[in-house]
Amino acid sequence: MATVGLKCPECGSLDIVDDEHYSQPQLVCADCGAVVSEGLLTTTRSEETQGTDVRYSNSTEVDKKPCRNLINGIHRVRALCRILRLTFLMEETAETHFKQAYEHPNFIRVSLQKKEVLAGCCVLATCRQHSWPIAMGTICCLLEANPRLIGVVYQEMVKTLKIEAPPTSIINLLETHCQAYKLSPQHVHEELSESSKDLTKRAAVLLELAADAWLVTGRQPIPILTASIFLAWQSLKPTQTRLKYTLARFCQMAKVTKSSIAPKRVTELKEVLCKLGQELPWLRGDEVTPQTVIQMVDDILNHRLTLLRRALSSHEEALASESPDTGSVQQQGDHSQPSVPNSGKRSLFEPPSVRYAKIRRVQVPVVEVTGDEEISDSEIDSYIRTPQEIRDYVEAKEALASSDDEL
Amino acid sequence: MEQNNSLPPFQGLASPQGAMTPGMPIFSPMMPYGSGLTPQPVTNTNSLSLLEEQHRQQQQHSGQTPQLYHSQTVTTTTLPGNTPLYTTTPLTPMTPITPATPASESSGIVPQLQNIVSTVNLGCKLDLKTIALRARNAEYNPKRFAAVIMRIREPRTTALIFSSGKMVCTGAKSEEQSRLAARKYARVVQKLGFPAKFLDFKIQNMVGSCDVKFPIRLEGLVLTHQQFSSYEPELFPGLIYRMIKPRIVLLIFVSGKVVLTGAKVRGEIYEAFENIYPILKGFRKTT
Secondary structure (H helix, E strand, C coil): CCCCCCCCCCCCCCCEEEEEECCEEEEEECCCCCEEEECCCCCCHHHHHHCCCCCHHHCCCCCCCCCHHHHHHHHHHHHHHHHCCCCHHHHHHHHHHHHHHHHCHHHHCCCHHHHHHHHHHHHHHHHHHCCCCCCHHHHHHHHCCCHHHHHHHHHHHHHHHCCCCCCCCHHHHHHHHHHCCCCCCCCCCHHHCCCHHHHHHHHHHHHHHHHHCCCCCCCCHHHHHHHHHHHHHHHHCCCHHHHHCCHHHHHHHHCCCCCCCHHHHHHHHHHHHHHHHCCCHHHCCCCCCCCCHHHHHHHHHHCHHHHHHHHHHHHHHHHHHHHHHHHHHHHCCCCCCCCCCCHHHHCCCCCHHHHCCCCCCCCCCCCCCCCCCCCCHHHHHCCECCHHHHHHHHHHHHHHHHHHHHC | CCCCCCCCCCCCCCCCCCCCCCCCCCCCCCCCCCCCCCCCCCCCCCHHHHHHHHHHHHHHHCCCCCCCCCCCCCCCCCCECCECCCCCCCCCCCCCCCCCCCCCCCCCCCCEEEEEEEEEECCCCCCHHHHHHHECCEEECCCCCCEEEEEECCCCEEEEEECCCEEEEEEECCHHHHHHHHHHHHHHHHHCCCCCCCEEEEEEEEEEEEECCCCECHHHHHHHCCCCEECCCCCCCCEEEEECCCCEEEEECCCCEEEEEEECCHHHHHHHHHHHHHHHHCCECCC
16 A cells, blocks of 8 residues: 555545556556556655665765765875885885875874875885885975974874884985085086995994984984085095085085084084094104094094903093092082082983983972861962952053053 | 976085985995895894893802903994894784783882872853952963863962853862862852753873883884884883883883873773883893
8 A cells, every 4th residue: 555545536446556657657447557656757866865764875876985085195105105216016005104194093083284294204105115215304304394283193193093114224324315415526626526335334333323422312303414425524534625615505506405503413413533633653642633533533433342441441530530539529518409410411412301401400309298288278369369460460450451552 | 396306416405403415425335225234123232231240140140340341242243234223023923902011910000090080060051251350269261262271289280261161170189189179169160150061071091101221222112012112212201101001101211210191091091001110121231
């Protein structure tokens, strides 16, 4: 029975059924076959989309198309891979990561900016997985995005996809970084040119020395790379021409961006070299200054282990001779720092953050409190305005508001 | 960004700091991908620490100063990538929840609590405008933040008071101080005319810090404890160590200073530090 109460006009039967004549729905009497009523032959578009049982988007008629942002993102990933000249396998991996991350609930609703950055982060993760040395700064420049945002998105992505992406070690970054310096004979004057291979080799030794001397841990890698390459270049051929070059000029010549931090690293590295250079036996105790040390870098690096040993022993001797003196001074009472000095201070090299420790604010002595003490009324009253103060405050605010209105 | 391989490399690309994308030829054998250049967990070739070892041994055994042209028993570095830069110890095969602690004595260092964050429910709706008007130590800027910021002098703390009656108290140096401070804020609100109560006081977070007094090789630590650590010098100078038991996050810096956060009770901070101290000692490099 299709509908209750419908009677066939021909035979009076109550047996009306729903029948369709091809696509046209009809109500037909089951006894005599008379058509009681019929529906429309065609449907409107709104009926098609809204009147069906199965949703249009779920039906097989609709081809599941990836959203536009996903397509753009994949293009971006591919473009980045091609700029960086990654292998085909790495490109595929990066794309897979991106698709997985994009469709994950953590990322499907983030801002467009983050989705753009996500592409770069996938490329970065892929490079790390395949031990391809690349700095986060590179991705930053390619995407022209905030490094902090990249950091945030990268860490979230790694956590979401649960991928193991070991960070690149700085020595691997060095070779990549070195190749960016345009110092071949076709780019610069012959006297200033240097082959990439020699430069890398010398810079690697300098970098290892810097790492031993705590100049690398915890700091941005790129300035220290720039500094080691600069000193390597100067020391490979320490002519007056090269020595006159400042770091800024060197970067300009090699067509590399200069950084404000690299000069500080150069100074620090020169200090380390001076400490070692001091131990060279043929100097016979002459002072080694940062200006004169460059000529000696060759010798210093060739014999650095011996020099380190000697420097350590002379440092220990110096400390041993110092300590009986300091012991007596301290008995007299001094206003030195209340904290015990870091044992790193007593060794030859210590991290700069230890050597130049910030002067701490005087610690307020912790008062022992139970948490359930009585709270005095006077103390609480001191935090509450008097009625006069409130009136003054309201008046002042009104005066300010009216003067603003006049303006 | 529709680029294809026929474009000459890197032209038009700004080369600001960090853009060291190399002009290396594709598929050249010199290209640094693949194996051989990742630091392998091998034995100690860190020149400084090795020297110190030898030095110490010599001092112990002979007491003579080392000869000038002592035959060098250590390998010198040649090209990058062939020798690892930092000492690493072999990775443990299993994934421990707690880092393995040898049965040694305790460190003798006690982390100091620096900050306690607690919440309490005052149990009544509050009119923030009235509070801001009638209290001396309050600031209220509804366009910036929907809460009154109130401060008291003793204990030196700050509170965020919301119109729902909930309050967050920060800046105390101990649990008891935090409780006392929260009570004082509640009393101020009471005096301002609201029927404030003191319900569900709870410590939400505790932050502690200490100094192990020796420098730490963060690169080594991130290699051996990869599953717990995250060290990105380009983003942050410290290593972020997420301990699972107890559930504490530690920020470890090269100077030896350690910040511990995420604790709900004091004991978690102490426990976390006792867990991390032997690990850090393993990365100590000075005599």
